[in-house]
Each structure stands twice: as C-alpha cells, then as structure tokens.
Amino acid sequence: MTRILIVGTGRMAYQLGHAIVHAGLDLVGVAGRNAEARERLAHFLDRRALDLSKPLPQADLILLAVSDDAIREVAAMLPKGSAVVAHTAGAVGMDLLAGHAHHGVLWPIQSLGHGQPMDLRDVPMVVDAGDDRARQVLLTVANKLSEVVLELPLEQRQRVHLAAVLTSNLTVWLVREGQRLLREQKLPTSLLTPLWRATAQRVATFGPEQALTGPARRGDRHTMAHHLELLQHDEALRPVYALLSEQIMKAFANEHP
Ligand SMILES: NC(=O)c1ccc[n+]([C@@H]2O[C@H](COP(=O)([O-])OP(=O)(O)OC[C@H]3O[C@@H](n4cnc5c(N)ncnc54)[C@H](OP(=O)(O)O)[C@@H]3O)[C@@H](O)[C@H]2O)c1
Known part of the structure; x- marks a missing residue:
C-alpha cells in the first residue's frame, strides 16, 4: 500500500489527514515545524508526530500541506529519493517541486477549515503530475479519497x-x-x-x-x-x-x- 506522509499541520493537513485515515490509506505520520501543532494533529489522527527538521520515515507519497509561499522552501528540505512529492495548492505550478524526480499536485476543490472533519468523497480531487510514476501514485490515492477525480494542467x-x-x-x-x-x-x-x-x-x-x-x-x-x-x-x-x-x-x- 502507498505509504503517505503529510507535511504541514494546518487546515489542509487536518482535513486531508482525516480523509486519508478514514479511507483506510497508510498514513505514516504528520511532519511540521511547530511541535505543539504537529503533536495535536498526530494525536487527532492517531499517527506519529514528526519533526520536520529531523530525518523523516520512508514514504511513497509526501503531501505538502503548507502555505503556498512555503512550498519551495519545504520541498527543498526533503531528501531527494524515489518518493512522489506533491503539493495541495490549486493555483501553484509544479516547478517548485522540480528538484524531486517524481512530483505533482493533489488539490481538493473545497474550502477546508478546522472543526468538524469533512467527508471528501464528493469533493473533486484535481491531479497533475510531472511523470508517469507520480501520475499513477496520485491518481490511485485520489480515487481512494474521492469519487470525482480529474487531471488538469496548471493553466486550467x-x-x-x-x-x-x-x-x-x-x-x-x-x-x-x-x-x-x-x-x-x-x-x-x-x-x-x-x-x-x-x-x-x-x-x-x-x-x-x-x-x-x-x-x-x-x-x-x-x-x-x-x-x-x-x-x-x-x-x-x-x-x-x-x-x-x-x-x-x-x-x-x-x-x-
Ligand atoms: N484550506 C483550504 O481551504 C485549502 C483548499 C485547497 C488548497 N489549500 C492549500 O493547502 C495548503 C495549506 O493551506 P492551509 O489552508 O492548510 O494553510 P494553514 O492552515 O495556514 O496551514 C499552513 C501550514 O503551513 C505551515 N508552514 C508555513 N510556512 C512554513 C515553513 N516555512 N516551513 C514549514 N511549515 C510551514 C504552517 O506551519 P506553522 O503552524 O508552524 O506556521 C501550517 O502548518 C496551501 O498550499 C493551500 O493553497 C488549502
């Protein structure tokens, strides 16, 4: 099964993390720079809290749920390897992730907040990918999270x-x-x-x-x-x-x- 790691502890991480666990996918942990926030989210999801500044466990998919402006910086902190690295922003290109061989986007078209966890099954999941491996991994995960999955290039x-x-x-x-x-x-x-x-x-x-x-x-x-x-x-x-x-x-x- 695809091992997923979430980086970020805000609204997207909270809702996407819940949806990933709820769908029975393998979430290995949540990584963040803020100790209190990552502990709180990890406790809620019943998964490991990981310090972003320390070595992270192996994963097949690393989902960057950080502010748009932090995507480049956080992606650069991650070790280069075989994992697919994807961000979750609608309006941001994949070029920020170009240092990773397999990269892409997983964008749920929904306004996500804290509070009540949302059912994302009818929320459209937009996928974009830099290569076939990223495409296959992201489409597999997206299809487990939602019944509405579509691929859209940056301009669209x-x-x-x-x-x-x-x-x-x-x-x-x-x-x-x-x-x-x-x-x-x-x-x-x-x-x-x-x-x-x-x-x-x-x-x-x-x-x-x-x-x-x-x-x-x-x-x-x-x-x-x-x-x-x-x-x-x-x-x-x-x-x-x-x-x-x-x-x-x-x-x-x-x-x-
Ligand atoms: N919320 C939505 O409705 C929604 C919908 C679709 C897509 N998205 C996308 O989801 C992504 C996250 O948005 P969000 O709504 O979850 O934002 P958020 O609630 O403000 O959370 C942002 C997260 O990014 C972390 N972060 C910011 N700068 C960082 C840095 N330099 N290094 C490490 N971590 C950093 C923050 O950590 P700290 O707590 O330490 O600051 C926080 O965990 C964005 O790309 C956004 O476009 C959001």
Missing part, C-alpha cells in the same frame, strides 16, 4: 482556482459584510442564516440563472438608489454594491427593457 487549474475564489471566498466576504450591517443595528446575524442556506441550496439545485433574485435583476432602480444612499459613508461596500448591481442589470437587461 489556475482558472478553476479563480472560479473557486469567486464562488466561495468572495461570496463569503459579502456574507461577512451583510452580517456587519446587522451587527451595526444590534441585530443577530442569524437573521440571514436561512437566507444564505436556501440561496446556496437553490444555486446547487437550479443554477445561478434561476437562483438569482433581488433589485438588480428586477431592475428596481429606486431600491438600489436607496441602498446606495444607506451606504454613502461606506467606502468599502458602496462601490462593490454599485458595480455588482450594474453587472447583474447588464446580464439580465433583456428581462426589464
């Missing part, structure tokens, strides 16, 4: 990553700002929870074309003008509201001539 991965940022990160920022407006009125942020839950569900079920409602789609200019008035002192949100509303109106202009 970067576009998928951009789409994922729009879909998740930027949308969540808007939710954060919506909650801020409620807090300013001393109202509970939970007032909007049924709305965003139902919105996400409708988008997933019917697609954005049907799920999108609101003043911009309807072309209700008075309501939008009033919203912009309410935001007149909000330098961050006012231009965002104006720009997004304009784009929505353009996209659905044929519905309100």
Whole structure:
C-alpha cells in the first residue's frame, strides 16, 4: 500500500489527514515545524508526530500541506529519493517541486477549515503530475479519497482556482459584510442564516440563472438608489454594491427593457 506522509499541520493537513485515515490509506505520520501543532494533529489522527527538521520515515507519497509561499522552501528540505512529492495548492505550478524526480499536485476543490472533519468523497480531487510514476501514485490515492477525480494542467487549474475564489471566498466576504450591517443595528446575524442556506441550496439545485433574485435583476432602480444612499459613508461596500448591481442589470437587461 502507498505509504503517505503529510507535511504541514494546518487546515489542509487536518482535513486531508482525516480523509486519508478514514479511507483506510497508510498514513505514516504528520511532519511540521511547530511541535505543539504537529503533536495535536498526530494525536487527532492517531499517527506519529514528526519533526520536520529531523530525518523523516520512508514514504511513497509526501503531501505538502503548507502555505503556498512555503512550498519551495519545504520541498527543498526533503531528501531527494524515489518518493512522489506533491503539493495541495490549486493555483501553484509544479516547478517548485522540480528538484524531486517524481512530483505533482493533489488539490481538493473545497474550502477546508478546522472543526468538524469533512467527508471528501464528493469533493473533486484535481491531479497533475510531472511523470508517469507520480501520475499513477496520485491518481490511485485520489480515487481512494474521492469519487470525482480529474487531471488538469496548471493553466486550467489556475482558472478553476479563480472560479473557486469567486464562488466561495468572495461570496463569503459579502456574507461577512451583510452580517456587519446587522451587527451595526444590534441585530443577530442569524437573521440571514436561512437566507444564505436556501440561496446556496437553490444555486446547487437550479443554477445561478434561476437562483438569482433581488433589485438588480428586477431592475428596481429606486431600491438600489436607496441602498446606495444607506451606504454613502461606506467606502468599502458602496462601490462593490454599485458595480455588482450594474453587472447583474447588464446580464439580465433583456428581462426589464
Ligand atoms: N484550506 C483550504 O481551504 C485549502 C483548499 C485547497 C488548497 N489549500 C492549500 O493547502 C495548503 C495549506 O493551506 P492551509 O489552508 O492548510 O494553510 P494553514 O492552515 O495556514 O496551514 C499552513 C501550514 O503551513 C505551515 N508552514 C508555513 N510556512 C512554513 C515553513 N516555512 N516551513 C514549514 N511549515 C510551514 C504552517 O506551519 P506553522 O503552524 O508552524 O506556521 C501550517 O502548518 C496551501 O498550499 C493551500 O493553497 C488549502
């Protein structure tokens, strides 16, 4: 069985580590630079905690779950050998791992955090590989973790990553700002929870074309003008509201001539 070693102790390491153990794969340990973090994660996964600055045990696949900016440095610390070395970042090329003969990428398209371990079986796993051996090892592991596995070269991965940022990160920022407006009125942020839950569900079920409602789609200019008035002192949100509303109106202009 493929022996897997995870390097990193953050969000990706936590969720991917749990998914690897849960899938019955052979996780030999988690390596990190921070003693407390690696001990905590190793305890949670019931695997060995490994000091990144010391020699690491043999593995067939080393998964780098470290910050994008640290990938090159951490990869350079690893001994050159027969192991496949792969990072887990969507928008980063494989060239950072070029010092290792067998290298690649294993990128789950999901927003991963601490807390409740996630079921990754329906999360798309994107694989890219520098050679046949890396490709075979990564595809085998990806297929054990998920039912949705696809191979994408860097250029497409970067576009998928951009789409994922729009879909998740930027949308969540808007939710954060919506909650801020409620807090300013001393109202509970939970007032909007049924709305965003139902919105996400409708988008997933019917697609954005049907799920999108609101003043911009309807072309209700008075309501939008009033919203912009309410935001007149909000330098961050006012231009965002104006720009997004304009784009929505353009996209659905044929519905309100
Ligand atoms: N979280 C997500 O939603 C998600 C989704 C898809 C892909 N990814 C990818 O997963 C990778 C890890 O992201 P993350 O969300 O897990 O980040 P994170 O929670 O911030 O964890 C980053 C990890 O990298 C370690 N690290 C940073 N610099 C290091 C260095 N110079 N040497 C050794 N270790 C170092 C940190 O160690 P310390 O604790 O010691 O700082 C920490 O264990 C990234 O490539 C990211 O693009 C993340």
